[in-house]
Amino acid sequence: MKAIIIGAGRGIRLMPTTADTPKCFAMVGSRRILDWTIEALTAAGIERIAFIGGYQIDQVRAEYPHFAFYHNDRWQTNNILASLMYAEPEMDEPFVCCYSDILFTPRVVAKLLAAKGDISLAVDTDWQSRYSVRSEHPVEEAEKVMVADGHITEIGRQVRSEAAYGEYIGVARFSAAGARTLREHYHRAREQFAGKPFGGARSFETAYLVQLFQHMVALGVRLAHVDTHGEYLEIDTQQDFDYARQHWR
Numbered sequence: 431m432k433a434i435i436i437g438a439g440r441g442i443r444l445m446p447t448t449a450d451t452p453k454c455f456a457m458v459g460s461r462r463i464l465d466w467t468i469e470a471l472t473a474a475g476i477e478r479i480a481f482i483g484g485y486q487i488d489q490v491r492a493e494y495p496h497f498a499f500y501h502n503d504r505w506q507t508n509n510i511l512a513s514l515m516y517a518e519p520e521m522d523e524p525f526v527c528c529y530s531d532i533l534f535t536p537r538v539v540a541k542l543l544a545a546k547g548d549i550s551l552a553v554d555t556d557w558q559s560r561y562s563v564r565s566e567h568p569v570e571e572a573e574k575v576m577v578a579d580g581h582i583t584e585i586g587r588q589v590r591s592e593a594a595y596g597e598y599i600g601v602a603r604f605s606a607a608g609a610r611t612l613r614e615h616y617h618r619a620r621e622q623f624a625g626k627p628f629g630g631a632r633s634f635e636t637a638y639l640v641q642l643f644q645h646m647v648a649l650g651v652r653l654a655h656v657d658t659h660g661e662y663l664e665i666d667t668q669q670d671f672d673y674a675r676q677h678w679r
Contacts, residue, residue, distance in 0.1 A: 431478075431543065433471045434520055436639075437464070437530030438484030438502035438513045443566070443667045444531075452486040454530040456665065458674045463665060464494070466533050466678075471526070473536035474543060480520045481530075482513050511637045515616055521609040529600035533678050535661040538601060547654030548608035551575070551582065551643070556660040557597035566667040573598040573640045575655060582653040586644045588630060596655070598640060599662045615646050 441453030448456070454464040461469075471479065480498040483490050484505025491499055500516040502508065514527060526542060528534070538552050553575055554560075561569045574594035576584040585598060604612055619642060623634040629641030647653060663674050 431476050432480065432520060432523070432525045433476045433478070434480045434482065434514065434517045434525055434527040435464075435467060435530050436482050436510055436513050436527065437490070438482055438487075438505035438516075439510075440485040440505075441531060441666075444665070444671060445668075447668070447671060448485075450486070452483070452490055452530075453665075455489065456671060458533065458665075458671075458678050463531060463533065464490075467528065467530065470534050470536045470539050471528075474539035476526060476539065480517050482516050484513070507635070509631070509636045510639045511616070511642050512635055514639060518613060521604070521613055522606075523609070524603070524605050525609060526601065526603045528602075529664075531665050532600050533663040533665065533674060534599060534601055534658075538599070538658045538661055541656045541658065542601065542603040545603060545654055545656045547581075547652065548605040548611065549651070550603045550654040550656050551585075552599045552601040552662075553577075553582075553596040553655040553657050554599050554660065554662050555596040555657050557594075558591075559660075560663070563673065564667075564669065566669040567664070573600075573638075577655050580654060582643075582647060582655050584644065585647065585653070586630065586638075586640050596657065598643075599658070600664070603656075611646070611651060612642075615649070615651065616642060619645055 437454050441448040455462045482500045484502040502513045502516045569591050574589035575582050577595045628634040628637045631637040
């Protein structure tokens with residue numbers, strides 16, 4: 431099992447923290463966000479890590495030379511979905527992928543690794559309590575999910591808050607078969623939607639990963655949800671950053 435960390439973007443809403451360093455270098459306690467991520471992955475038994483970088487990638491290369499690196503050289507104009515697929519050569523076997531601006535515990539990863547589905551997404555069922563103090567990142571921006579019988583029936587920002595079961599935290603696991611399914615649907619969608627609106631994005635190239643997930647769900651692909659009640663924080667804004675430094679241990 432390997433991990434792919436998506437970390438190409440600058441994190442403009444975390445300025446001035448990201449003025450000259452990548453977002454994942456922001457310090458929470460005595461560690462960078464990226465160090466917390468590595469700890470959560472390695473504690474769950476994942477040793478091989480690929481990193482997709484863009485903004486200030488050379489800083490990450492210098493500090494973490496043991497990573498396999500992929501350079502998203504279009505990070506200023508594309509988005510998370512396109513960024514993830516720069517590491518497609520890593521997807522011939524099972525993997526976990528995660529955003530680089532989140533904090534999560536080893537137990538979240540362990541639950542994902544124990545899941546039986548080919549594609550499993552970590553979902554925070556305690557998501558609403560966090561949004562009560564996230565005025566700079568409103569609930570409308572949450573990647574919410576609806577579920578039934580252990581599987582996700584809808585995912586994305588368009589899910590109404592009152593109907594949502596939880597929030598996708600940005601960590602997912604793919605078996606070898608799940609990885610093939612992801613790649614196949616990505617390439618089919620790219621062929622069909624390149625340069626066109628896709629899933630609410632103005633173009634396929636600027637789509638979020640969850641917009642491909644929703645596309646897959648609509649086509650009948652089963653995405654399992656693996657629940658966590660908290661044990662996760664997103665750091666998107668300065669307000670989030672301040673909260674994490676006060677509360678994350």
